[in-house]
Structures are given as C-alpha cells and as structure tokens.
Amino acid sequence: MSYQAPYKDMQWLVEQAYQTQQLGNLESLQDFDLDLANAIIDEANKFASGVLAPLNMVGDEEGCKFSDGQVTTPTGWKDAYAQFRDSGWIGLALPEEFGGQGLPKYIAQPVNEMWLSSNLAFVMFAALAQGGSEILLKFASDELKARYLTQIVTGEWTVAMALTEPNAGSDLGALTTKAIPQADGTYQIKGQKIYITYGEHDMADNIVHLVLARTPDAPAGSRGISLFAVPKYRVNEDGSCGEFNDIRCTGIEHKTGLHGSPTCSISYGDNDACVGELIGNLNQGLMAMFVLMNEARLSCGMQGVGLSELALQKALQYSKERVQGAGADGQRVAIIEHPDVKRMLLNLRSESFALRSLGYQIAALIDVTEQSDDEAAVKAAEKRIALLTPIFKGFATEQANELAGDAIQVYGGMGFVEETGIAQVMRDARITTIYEGTTGVQSKDLVHRKIRMDQGQAISELLAAMRVDIAQAPENVVNKRLSAAVDQLAQVLDTTVLSPNADLAQLDAVAVPFLNAMGGICCAWQLARLALKAQESKAQDEEFFGNVEALAEFYSAYKLPLAQAALTTVTQEQNGVDAYQF
Amino acid sequence: MKVLVGVKRVIDYNVKVRVKSDNTDVDLSNTKMAINPFCEIAVEEAIRLKEAGVATEVIAVSVGTSASQEQLRTAMALGADRAILVESEDGAEPLNVAKAFAKIMEQEEVGLVILGKQSIDSDNNQVGQMLAALTKRPQGTFASKVAVDGNSVSVTREIDGGLRTVKLELPAIVTTDLRLNEPRFAKLPDIMKAKRKPLETKTFADLGVEAKQHIQLDKVEAPAARQGGVKVGSVDELIQKLKDEAKVI
Numbered sequence: 001m002s003y004q005a006p007y008k009d010m011q012w013l014v015e016q017a018y019q020t021q022q023l024g025n026l027e028s029l030q031d032f033d034l035d036l037a038n039a040i041i042d043e044a045n046k047f048a049s050g051v052l053a054p055l056n057m058v059g060d061e062e063g064c065k066f067s068d069g070q071v072t073t074p075t076g077w078k079d080a081y082a083q084f085r086d087s088g089w090i091g092l093a094l095p096e097e098f099g100g101q102g103l104p105k106y107i108a109q110p111v112n113e114m115w116l117s118s119n120l121a122f123v124m125f126a127a128l129a130q131g132g133s134e135i136l137l138k139f140a141s142d143e144l145k146a147r148y149l150t151q152i153v154t155g156e157w158t159v160a161m162a163l164t165e166p167n168a169g170s171d172l173g174a175l176t177t178k179a180i181p182q183a184d185g186t187y188q189i190k191g192q193k194i195y196i197t198y199g200e201h202d203m204a205d206n207i208v209h210l211v212l213a214r215t216p217d218a219p220a221g222s223r224g225i226s227l228f229a230v231p232k233y234r235v236n237e238d239g240s241c242g243e244f245n246d247i248r249c250t251g252i253e254h255k256t257g258l259h260g261s262p263t264c265s266i267s268y269g270d271n272d273a274c275v276g277e278l279i280g281n282l283n284q285g286l287m288a289m290f291v292l293m294n295e296a297r298l299s300c301g302m303q304g305v306g307l308s309e310l311a312l313q314k315a316l317q318y319s320k321e322r323v324q325g326a327g328a329d330g331q332r333v334a335i336i337e338h339p340d341v342k343r344m345l346l347n348l349r350s351e352s353f354a355l356r357s358l359g360y361q362i363a364a365l366i367d368v369t370e371q372s373d374d375e376a377a378v379k380a381a382e383k384r385i386a387l388l389t390p391i392f393k394g395f396a397t398e399q400a401n402e403l404a405g406d407a408i409q410v411y412g413g414m415g416f417v418e419e420t421g422i423a424q425v426m427r428d429a430r431i432t433t434i435y436e437g438t439t440g441v442q443s444k445d446l447v448h449r450k451i452r453m454d455q456g457q458a459i460s461e462l463l464a465a466m467r468v469d470i471a472q473a474p475e476n477v478v479n480k481r482l483s484a485a486v487d488q489l490a491q492v493l494d495t496t497v498l499s500p501n502a503d504l505a506q507l508d509a510v511a512v513p514f515l516n517a518m519g520g521i522c523c524a525w526q527l528a529r530l531a532l533k534a535q536e537s538k539a540q541d542e543e544f545f546g547n548v549e550a551l552a553e554f555y556s557a558y559k560l561p562l563a564q565a566a567l568t569t570v571t572q573e574q575n576g577v578d579a580y581q582f
Numbered sequence: 583m584k585v586l587v588g589v590k591r592v593i594d595y596n597v598k599v600r601v602k603s604d605n606t607d608v609d610l611s612n613t614k615m616a617i618n619p620f621c622e623i624a625v626e627e628a629i630r631l632k633e634a635g636v637a638t639e640v641i642a643v644s645v646g647t648s649a650s651q652e653q654l655r656t657a658m659a660l661g662a663d664r665a666i667l668v669e670s671e672d673g674a675e676p677l678n679v680a681k682a683f684a685k686i687m688e689q690e691e692v693g694l695v696i697l698g699k700q701s702i703d704s705d706n707n708q709v710g711q712m713l714a715a716l717t718k719r720p721q722g723t724f725a726s727k728v729a730v731d732g733n734s735v736s737v738t739r740e741i742d743g744g745l746r747t748v749k750l751e752l753p754a755i756v757t758t759d760l761r762l763n764e765p766r767f768a769k770l771p772d773i774m775k776a777k778r779k780p781l782e783t784k785t786f787a788d789l790g791v792e793a794k795q796h797i798q799l800d801k802v803e804a805p806a807a808r809q810g811g812v813k814v815g816s817v818d819e820l821i822q823k824l825k826d827e828a829k830v831i
Binding site for chain 2: 541
C-alpha cells in the first residue's frame with residue numbers, strides 16, 4: 001500500500017487549529033471555512049496518493065541524471081509536474097492577482113504535508129515557488145513582479161535559490177559571487193554556487209535563480225550581500241523566453257537521500273554574459289533571505305511530520321502482516337501484538353500526531369498575522385511563531401530521523417533491505433536536520449535570539465499559556481506530568497538559559513538538548529490539550545477520541561521524561577565538553 | 583442537450599468497512615465518505631461530452647442526506663454546472679431514487695442520463711434500469727464506450743463474453759462500467775469555484791414522489807475470515823478435497 005493521507009487526523013487537527021486561533025472571527029477568511037478545507041484535503045489526497053506516492057520509490061531508485069550540462073529527472077517526474085501545475089497546486093497559498101488561489105496557511109499546511117509525505121524529493125520545487133514568490137512580493141520592484149510572478153505562481157517557470165558556495169554554507173557572509181553594475185542598471189553575475197535544489201531540470205521552460213552576490217564596493221561580511229533575479233533564459237519584452245543567460249549546471253550531487261531532487265552546482269557568467277537584476281535594496285539581500293528562511297524552516301518542520309507519518313504508515317502495515325513469535329496463548333501472532341513493537345509504533349504515532357498539531361497551530365498563527373486587524377493579536381502571534389520556528393524545525397526533523405529508525409526496527413531485517421522502501425524514509429529524512437539551518441543553528445537561534453535577546457518574554461507567555469491549559473484541565477496523570485515538566489523548564493530558564501551570568505559557550509554546548517526539551521514539552525502540551533478536547537467529543541467517536549487520550553498518556557509516560565532528562569543535561573555544571581581535549 | 587448525472591455518497595473505497603456490533607447495519611459513523619466510483623465515471627463522461635460540445639449543461643443529482651452536498655460539490659469541482667440534492671434521511675432505495683430522477687428528467691428536459699451501474703455500498707444495480715422502465719426510454723447499461731450522434735447515442739456494453747453495441751434514441755439512460763473512462767483530478771481553482779455554483783435542495787414531496795419503503799434491512803454480517811491455504815500433494819488429493827471438504831464437485 002502506498003501513502004494515504006491521515007484524513008481523520010488532518011480534519012480534526014485543522015479544526016482544532018482553526019478554533020484555537022479563532023480564525024472564524026477573521027472577516028477575510030469567511031470564504032475559506034472548514035468545509036472548503038475538507039474538500040481541498042480530500043482532493044489533494046487523491047493527487048498525493050494517486051500520482052505522487054507511486055513515484056516516490058521510482059525517484060529514489062533512478063535518481064536524476066546529469067550529462068553535458070543537462071539534468072534529466074526520474075521517469076514520470078515531468079508528467080507529474082505538468083499535472084501538478086495544471087491542477088493549480090503550485091499557487092495554493094499565493095495571491096490570486098498572480099494566478100494563485102490565495103488560500104490561508106491553515107488549509108495549505110495539511111495539503112503541503114501530503115505532498116511531503118507522498119514524495120518529498122519531487123515537491124521540493126513547490127516550496128521554492130512559494131518562498132521565491134514571497135520574496136518577490138515583499139521586495140521586488142513592480143517591473144520584476146510583472147515579469148516573474150505570474151509565471152512562477154502558475155508553475156510555467158520554477159525558482160531556484162542560489163545561496164551556498166563551497167566556502168560559504170551556514171556562514172553566508174563569506175560568499176564571493178560577484179555582481180558588477182552595468183550602465184543599463186542591470187548587473188553582471190559571476191561566480192560558483194552549490195547545493196541548488198532544482199537549479200537545473202527538464203520540467204519547465206525557464207528557471208528563475210534568486211542569487212546572493214556581492215557588488216564591488218559592498219562592505220565585507222553579511223552586510224554586503226545583495227539579492228538578484230537571474231533567469232536561465234532572459235525574458236523578452238513580450239514575456240517570452242529569450243537568449244540563454246550564461247548559467248551552467250556543472251554537476252549534481254550523489255546524495256544519501258532525496259535522489260529524485262537534483263541538487264546542482266551552478267556556474268554563473270562563465271562567458272561574462274549572465275545578467276541579473278537587483279531585488280530590493282543593495283546590501284539587504286540577507287534580509288530578504290530571512291523571509292524565505294523562516295518560511296523554509298517551518299516547511300522543513302512539516303517535512304519532519306510528513307516523513308514520520310510515512311514511516312508510521314509503512315511500519316504499521318508491515319507489523320500487521322508479519323507473523324513472528326507467539327502471544328500469551330502460544331498462538332503465532334502478527335508482530336503488532338508484541339508490546340515492544342506496539343511501543344515503537346506508538347512512538348511514531350504519538351510524535352507525528354503531536355507535531356502535526358503543532359505545525360497546524362503555527363500555520364493558523366501565520367493566518368492571524370496576515371489576516372487579523374487586531375494589532376495586539378498580530379504582535380502576539382508573531383512572537384509566538386518566532387519562538388516556535390526553531391523548536392518546530394529542529395525537533396520535528398530530529399524526531400523524523402529517530403522515528404524512521406524506529407520504523408526500520410519494526411521491520412527487523414527487512415527494514416535494512418532497500419526493497420521494502422522504509423530505508424528510503426530514513427535516507428530522505430537525514431538531510432532535514434541539516435538544510436535550512438542545522439539543528440545546532442536552530443538551537444542557537446532559540447537560546448540567543450528568541451529567548452535571551454527577547455529577555456524571556458515570548459517564552460514566559462508560552463509557559464503561561466501552557467499553565468492556563470493545565471489549570472483548565474481535570475487533574476489526571478497527563479496534566480500532572482506536564483505540569484511538573486513545565487515547572488522544571490521554568491526553573492532551568494531562571495537558573496541557566498536566561499541567567500545574566502550564563503557562560504555563553506557553555507550554553508551553546510547544551511543548546512540542542514534544550515531545544516529537544518522544548519520540543520518534547522510543546523508536543524506533550526499539544527497532546528494534553530487535544531486529550532481534553534477528545535474527552536469532550538468522546539461520545540461522537542469513542543475509538544478515535546479514546547485513542548487521542550491514550551496517545552497523550554503514552555507521550556507523557558515515554559517521551560516527556562526524555563525532555564526532562566534533557567533539561568537536567570542543560571543544568572549540569574560539569575559536563576566534560578570544556579575539559580576534553582581532542 | 584442537458585445531461586443528468588447521478589452522484590451517490592458512499593463509504594470511501596479505501597476505508598475498511600465495519601459492521602455495527604448489533605448487526606443492524608454497516609457502521610458509517612465517523613467514516614470517510616466519497617463519491618461512488620461508478621458515479622465518478624458518470625460525471626467524467628458527462629464532462630467530456632460537455633467539453634466535446636455535445637452537452638450544453640451537466641446537472642449532478644444526488645438523493646440522500648444533506649451531507650451529500652459534499653459529493654455534489656466534488657462533482658461540480660470536476661466540472662458539473664449545477665446540482666440538485668433530493669434530501670432524504672432514509673429514502674435512497676432504488677425505486678425512490680429512480681422516481682425522483684424520472685421527475686427531474688422531465689422537468690429539466692434532459693437529453694441523456696448517465697448513472698453509475700451500481701453503488702459500491704448496496705451493490706443493487708437497479709436505478710438505471712428502473713428509470714428506463716419508469717420513463718419508457720431506452721437504456722444502455724454497463725457502458726464502456728458512449729458516442730452521441732445527432733438524436734441517438736451508441737453505447738458499447740460490457741457483457742459476458744464480449745461487447746455489445748446498442749444504438750439508443752435520445753433521451754436515453756446510460757449506466758457506466760469501470761472501463762468507460764478514467765476520472766480526472768479536480769483542479770484547485772475549480773474546487774474554489776464549485777463553492778459558488780448553484781446547488782438546489784428539493785424533497786421527494788417537491789417532486790411529487792411518494793417515497794415508500796419497499797426494502798427492510800434485516801441483518802448485516804461481516805464475511806467469514808479467510809482461512810489459511812493448504813498445499814496438496816497431487817491432483818487426486820485436490821479433487822478429493824473439492825469433493826469432500828469444499829463440496830463443490
């Protein structure tokens with residue numbers, strides 16, 4: 001069986017996010033109600049399960065091929081792209097003015113999740129179109145918008161983001177690609193970039209590269225970086241594709257996973273004939289990049305959710321079919337009957353469910369920031385999103401790796417064999433903790449920018465919200481365990497993370513454990529809230545809602561203590577990191 | 583020419599069907615529902631006729647609870663122009679449905695009715711045939727090919743042992759088989775547009791149909807669990823088992 005959207009989970013969690021963030025009160029969203037959300041989820045599932053999922057393994061096995069500057073995508077990619085484009089999915093959450101559908105994020109999020117689960121390697125272009133369009137919308141001149149946006153939103157052309165260079169990865173300030181001003185106001189682009197997803201491919205007529213480069217008199221470091229729109233083919237007056245713009249793909253990477261997505265090395269301006277146009281102001285390229293980055297990090301967190309769900313579906317099915325060992329009565333049983341296998345499946349189930357809830361809540365918060373007139377509500381939502389972004393990105397992707405490992409463990413020896421397809425999930429997940437900012441980068445962002453620079457405001461508000469929910473809930477083990485963890489977290493903030501005397505190098509050494517603790521506590525909080533809602537709705541569907549309560553119990557017993565252990569690590573004064581000499 | 587298509591809300595074919603614990607019916611509470619796959623083929627065929635310039639309007643009709651609006655919206659997202667819901671809590675048995683369709687056929691001056699040959703829930707395979715009888719119009723059931731030519735329609739039917747092509751005078755009733763076409767995916771912009779397409783709600787009484795209950799559901803049971811297979815040593819043993827154990831020869 002290939003992927004099927006977890007329809008019921010999605011429907012219910014979308015509804016919960018919609019209600020929690022009170023999206024029903026926003027006038028601009030009146031046309032985008034839950035009925036529409038359900039209709040769209042339903043149709044997207046048909047596409048994800050019917051078209052994208054069957055290609056996932058094809059992409060993994062075949063990979064992309066590179067020859068003589070050309071990239072050939074795997075069998076079926078091109079057709080699937082045409083279908084995806086013609087069905088209008090690329091413009092899902094992009095403005096109607098440029099041919100999009102302008103859907104709110106809370107509806108786009110479950111749709112994106114389905115794409116990510118069913119074929120992550122394939123749909124990388126969709127996030128690039130979304131992010132690229134948002135950059136152009138916010139920063140580009142009307143002329144550039146007119147030239148590119150409709151083409152991108154409708155999927156006629158794709159977007160590539162050219163940031164990384166061999167010596168400028170996480171440290172973008174070190175990049176050296178040049179942009180030399182020309183008399184006509186354009187720039188000549190010259191340099192080498194690597195790790196460019198869909199930087200070259202055979203699915204669309206033109207590729208719009210958004211390139212970070214340095215003008216000759218720009219200040220050193222990250223303050224001297226500007227952003228340029230550089231199309232593969234120059235655009236004629238009438239909007240058609242014209243002359244080749246001196247952009248060459250020099251190779252694609254052989255990667256651990258995501259084989260179907262071409263990761264390109266690109267050479268710009270080998271013949272001094274690569275023309276780019278400035279997006280926004282000079283030397284403010286990184287600012288534009290941050291818009292994309294936040295978006296990309298949230299989308300990356302959803303990749304964690306999507307891959308965890310895929311791993312769960314595969315492992316669950318296998319565990320019901322594989323007969324091995326005996327139950328208490330001596331009869332041979334399917335392995336799902338073994339408590340330890342059930343434990344692993346519940347790891348997958350509880351974590352993906354909680355993270356999905358968190359991801360949908362964040363999407364609904366983005367809708368508040370984009371659609372609400374209430375300034376205070378917008379500010380509060382912005383702060384909450386800023387705080388949750390590194391937690392969601394870091395934790396969801398770390399978990400996806402761990403959970404893919406659990407799923408393989410459920411398969412036993414067959415999990416180590418490629419033909420079952422479960423190993424692909426692990427290999428595809430591996431990059432998610434690395435790209436769009438490693439977990440280490442996320443943890444530093446969390447500790448320093450989002451907590452210390454903020455003087456603990458946003459995180460205090462988050463803890464207060466958790467405590468309000470705990471206070472409203474009946475006293476049970478789930479809430480008791482969560483309450484203890486929240487108290488411990490508050491204490492760690494006081495004594496360590498927010499302490500004015502904190503040793504910053506020490507903090508960096510425990511930042512990832514701290515991020516993991518935050519992630520675990522946020523997930524336990526989601527499940528505790530959901531369990532309370534489930535209790536209220538139990539009469540409607542005893543099995544589903546009873547299961548939600550069981551998930552909250554499971555999580556608070558098995559996973560929350562791991563978060564608390566990580567908090568203990570954060571406060572240990574002698575941890576050996578400083579002392580050891582490599 | 584107006585084309586009428588039937589749309590039935592049924593349990594999604596991906597969902598594992600469960601029987602209620604008291605064996606009174608199939609458990610449909612909190613179950614994912616969808617358009618009956620044969621009806622989806624009917625909708626697709628009607629839309630293709632419209633795209634080919636043969637049909638002027640495609641009207642999707644469902645008989646069922648108000649929840650069937652979801653499936654009518656899906657039909658409109660796929661391309662139906664408007665929809666009619668004949669709202670009924672429990673009157674969706676074949677004869678009542680056929681009578682409602684007959685009335686709508688008359689009121690709307692429909693040229694062609696396309697229905698699924700059967701629904702995957704009750705598997706009756708009756709509405710198309712009943713509708714033809716009620717309206718005294720020709721029928722082409724189990725269609726694998728439909729070609730409208732002027733005032734008639736050629737329908738290639740899948741029958742035991744081959745294909746039979748019949749030519750029917752319009753208005754006619756066609757029921758779809760699995761191989762008639764492959765339904766398309768709805769496009770996102772069309773899903774949005776479907777929200778604004780007209781959906782009219784009627785009752786049996788509005789149509790002048792008296793919905794009678796002719797069928798009583800006594801009991802629903804899950805099929806017996808499949809037994810494990812055995813390897814037989816010889817043809818003789820197989821024959822003996824078929825005789826003595828399976829009692830089929």
